[in-house]
Amino acid sequence: MFGQGGPVLAAQPESYQHGQECVSLLGVDHEAGVASEQQGAQPAPTRRGAGADPASSVEASTEGAALVVEHLGKRFGERVAFEDVSFEVGYGEVFGFLGPNGAGKTTTVRTLGTLVAPSSGSATVAGIPLSAATGPSIRARISIMPESPGLYLRLTVTENLQCFARLYELDDVPGRIERALRGVNLVERANDPCGSLSKGLRQRVALARALLNDPAVLFLDEPTSGLDPVATHDVHELIVSLRERGVTIFLTTHRLEEAERLCHRVAILNTTLRLIGRPDELRQRLFNQGLEVRVRRAFENPGLVFDGVPGVEGWEVSPAGGYDVAVSDPQIAAPAVARALVSAGADILYLAESRHSLEDVYLHLIDEDVEARRR
Amino acid sequence: MSFSWTRVGAILVKELTDYRRNRFVMVFAMMILPLILIAGPTVSLLNAPAAAASSKLDTRIGVELLYMLLIPAIVPSTVSAYSVVGEREQGTLEPILITPILREEFLIGKALAVIIPTLVVAYTMFGIFLAIAALFAHSGIRSAIFAGSHIPVQLLFTPLLAGWSIWVGIAISARSSDVRVAQQLSVFASLPPLAIVALLTFKVITPSTGLALGLAAILLALDALGWRAVAAMFDRERLIAGTRT
Numbered sequence: 001m002f003g004q005g006g007p008v009l010a011a012q013p014e015s016y017q018h019g020q021e022c023v024s025l026l027g028v029d030h031e032a033g034v035a036s037e038q039q040g041a042q043p044a045p046t047r048r049g050a051g052a053d054p055a056s057s058v059e060a061s062t063e064g065a066a067l068v069v070e071h072l073g074k075r076f077g078e079r080v081a082f083e084d085v086s087f088e089v090g091y092g093e094v095f096g097f098l099g100p101n102g103a104g105k106t107t108t109v110r111t112l113g114t115l116v117a118p119s120s121g122s123a124t125v126a127g128i129p130l131s132a133a134t135g136p137s138i139r140a141r142i143s144i145m146p147e148s149p150g151l152y153l154r155l156t157v158t159e160n161l162q163c164f165a166r167l168y169e170l171d172d173v174p175g176r177i178e179r180a181l182r183g184v185n186l187v188e189r190a191n192d193p194c195g196s197l198s199k200g201l202r203q204r205v206a207l208a209r210a211l212l213n214d215p216a217v218l219f220l221d222e223p224t225s226g227l228d229p230v231a232t233h234d235v236h237e238l239i240v241s242l243r244e245r246g247v248t249i250f251l252t253t254h255r256l257e258e259a260e261r262l263c264h265r266v267a268i269l270n271t272t273l274r275l276i277g278r279p280d281e282l283r284q285r286l287f288n289q290g291l292e293v294r295v296r297r298a299f300e301n302p303g304l305v306f307d308g309v310p311g312v313e314g315w316e317v318s319p320a321g322g323y324d325v326a327v328s329d330p331q332i333a334a335p336a337v338a339r340a341l342v343s344a345g346a347d348i349l350y351l352a353e354s355r356h357s358l359e360d361v362y363l364h365l366i367d368e369d370v371e372a373r374r375r
Numbered sequence: 376m377s378f379s380w381t382r383v384g385a386i387l388v389k390e391l392t393d394y395r396r397n398r399f400v401m402v403f404a405m406m407i408l409p410l411i412l413i414a415g416p417t418v419s420l421l422n423a424p425a426a427a428a429s430s431k432l433d434t435r436i437g438v439e440l441l442y443m444l445l446i447p448a449i450v451p452s453t454v455s456a457y458s459v460v461g462e463r464e465q466g467t468l469e470p471i472l473i474t475p476i477l478r479e480e481f482l483i484g485k486a487l488a489v490i491i492p493t494l495v496v497a498y499t500m501f502g503i504f505l506a507i508a509a510l511f512a513h514s515g516i517r518s519a520i521f522a523g524s525h526i527p528v529q530l531l532f533t534p535l536l537a538g539w540s541i542w543v544g545i546a547i548s549a550r551s552s553d554v555r556v557a558q559q560l561s562v563f564a565s566l567p568p569l570a571i572v573a574l575l576t577f578k579v580i581t582p583s584t585g586l587a588l589g590l591a592a593i594l595l596a597l598d599a600l601g602w603r604a605v606a607a608m609f610d611r612e613r614l615i616a617g618t619r620t
Contacts, residue, residue, distance in 0.1 A: 076616065107616070113473055115615045136376035140475040148466040152389065154396040159389070166385030167474040193396075209470065 064127075066091045066217050066248040067112065072121035074107050081107040083120070085273045089217070089265075092246040094239070096263030098253060098362065103270045105252040106147070109219045112250075113144045126216035140168065143215035147222045149206035153195030157186060157205050160194055161212060168213040180208040184238055200231025207238060218242070219250045224258060236262065260358040274365055283356045288313075289330055290354035291337055294322035296347035305344045310336045324354065382476050386484025387491075394454075394492065404453050405496050409446050413500045416442045417507055423516050432519045440525055441573060446500055447537035448565045451493040455544030456561035458485045459614070460551045469615055478609045482602075486541050493537045501529055528587050535594040540565035542601030549608050552617075568594060 065088040073083035082104030089095040099105050110116040112125050114135035123130040126141040151160050158177055165173040181187045184204040189197065194205060203223060210218055220239070224232040239262050242249060253259055259266050260279050267276040275282055298317075299305055306315040306325055311333030314326040327333035330353040341348050394400040416439035423435055462468035471481065508520050520526070544561040551557035574580045 110615060115469070115472060116612050136475040136477060139473060140376070144470075144473045146466070146469050146473075148469075150466040150468075150470040152393055152467060153465075154393050155389065159392060163385050163389040164470070164474060166388075167382050167471070167476050169379060169381050169475075206470075 065089055065124075066093070066126060067095075067250065068124040069112070070122050072108070072111065072123055073119050074104070074111050074116060075119045080271055082269060082271050085121070085269065087267055087273065087276055089248065089250060091216075091248050093265065094243045094247075094249040094251060094263045096251050096253060096259035096266035097269060098256065098259055098266055098358075099269040100254060105269060106221055108269070109144060109221050109250065109252055113142060113219060114138050140213070141215065142217045142219065143210035143213060144219040145206050145210040145221060145223060147225050149199075149202040151194040151202055151205055151209075154193060156191050156193055157181070157197075157208075158190045160205060161209055164209050165212050170213060176212055177208075180211050183211060183241075184208045185234075198231070200227050200234060203227060203231065203235055204238070207235070211242075217248045217250060219252075221252050222254070223251070224253070224255060232258075256357070256359040256362055266358065268362060268365060275361070279358045279361070282358070282361045288326045289328070291325040291327055291330060291334055292318065292322065292350065292352050292354050293325055293337065293341065293348075294350035295341065296349060299344065299346070305340055305346070306337070309333070309340045312337065322350070376475060376477065378477060379480060382474075382480045383484040383487070386471075386476075386481060387488050390458075390485065390488030391491070394488070400454060404450055405492060408450060408453075409496050409500050412442055412445045412449070413504055416440070417504060420504075420508055420512055420516065423513065432516060433523065436516065436519050436523070436525060440529055441569070443497075443501055443504060443529065444532060444536055444569060446497040447493055447533045448540050448569055449562055450496060450540075451489045451537050452540040452544045452561040452565035453558050454493075455485070455489045455541045456548050456551075456557040457554055458489070458545050459548040459609075460554050460557045461548070463552075463614065464554060472611050472615060478611070479606055482545060482605055482609060485545060486538075486602075489541050489544075490534065490537050493541075494534060497533045497537070498530075501533070524584065524587065531587070531591050532594070535591055535598060536565075536568055538598035539568050539594060539601060542598065542605050546601070546605045546608055549605065549610075549614065568597070 067087070067089040069088070070086050072085045074081040075083075085104075085108065087095075097105050097108065107116060111118050112123060112130070114125075114130065114132075117132060118130065125138045128134050128138050128141065130138065152163070155163070158181075161177045161180060162173060165176060170176055177190075178187065181190055184207050186201065186204050186208060189201065194202060197205065207220075207223070210220075223239070224235050227235065236258065239249065239251070243262065249262075251259065251263060263279070265276065265278050266282070268274045277285070302315060302317070302323060306312050306323070311327045311329055312325055313328055316324050318324045325333070325337060327337075334351065334353070338348070338351055341351070394405075419435070419439050423432065459468065462471065505520070505526070508517055512520070540561070543564040544557075547561045547564065548557045551560070580586060
């Protein structure tokens, strides 16, 4: 799809790097730290219980980014799953990881989750360098919600969560389970067998399970895959509430509107990392800024109207009717264009800044890749 | 991170709760199959002629008890064969392996969850068999069962055979991609140790306490080797990604 070795547009997660470790997802342990500036100052907790791991010999750094990935790659024999991937994710950030099927998103998550060993590069996950020896310590500090909920269907919701609370050796298991279920609005279904739940509710149970250990980084691997719009909306609301609580989330998805709505920054991967940054940054970098103009009657000579207007760099007739005007800065150019239109006696129906969605960015990259392959 | 019995217990409790609600395990593997395996020896015991020579009686009882040993050989193999590949098929393996659990903890939890019900079932069936013998069998047969070395041999070999079957079952399960294939293979693979018991029963090897203990020691060593082999074969990456670098 995308060409390999293309430029990576990167933006560092400076807004999120506050050296906090994580925020309690279950409403406990709010004691110290500073949260993301974008979310307002929120207290960050010390981490307790999650892998309450006195035996662990691995010291986790609480400074810097939640994830630091440098030239990471994974091969399965001759097949490259992903390669030369580098990025950072700050604490409290929701980071979207986009890409088409087979792009290497899930393998990246599994690699960072220590389920799969990298073939090249290095990473630090929740302050712990990624290696075979540190696997259990990293796994104690993170959670991964796989695409499939993977629940024990004959066990009740509570029994499923109890099993995982014991696997993390958490304290106050009943309290944590209750808070986790409250967080996903499932308290009333606590004693139902998971096999009796709808797909959307199972996804919520999986999310509650992922929240049990107050992870320093929560990996959500296509959490809305296969869900109907209502269940998708519910999961989005849950992610928004986690984001508001300052939870660090690594979200893989190929739903672009999902990433645009939920993520502070996104990266687009197709074996190699093609693009990284805030959605609005990406739009600005890939597309010229512009104004959309609609008037009741087309101009006989639009050049007479637009040429020479301050801030206008060019114009073309829009396929949808009207005019697309390229500008250096919409804030400066828009009033000048409006004045020019009025001076030309036009009946203005619509004048607004051009908006490009993340989907436009994504499709633009795909088109680029197709063009590159043709050449 | 050190070995944790809490995590072993989590797997054990989860497995036992799951078995309790799984009709295949509860009804077929733990009830119907053992009852089938005990039916033949019991009928044979009750039909045995009272006037037979003691050596013939001894051989006959040995054969019947050999059938009884099929319980610890076959029952755990069918259940343990499901343990890894079944979780893979259900999609539950990845969430478990994402936790800090060590492979040794996972495997011991799985093995305990199979051996505990297996021993309960096998010893219960053996108890039923002995009770029927005590109440309904001819006195000659009764004394041959209770006076000989059959009972200690049975008690000793039951957990050793179960251990072998479990490790073989889990090993096959960790390498299979289909539950049914894993179960069929592990049933076959669990049978060879029974050959030792068969050799004793049919007097190809002259039975003695020392020999029984020696063979038990060999089975114990095989069980330990099986555990080491299974632990070495258990590869998170291959289990999750289906392939290895």
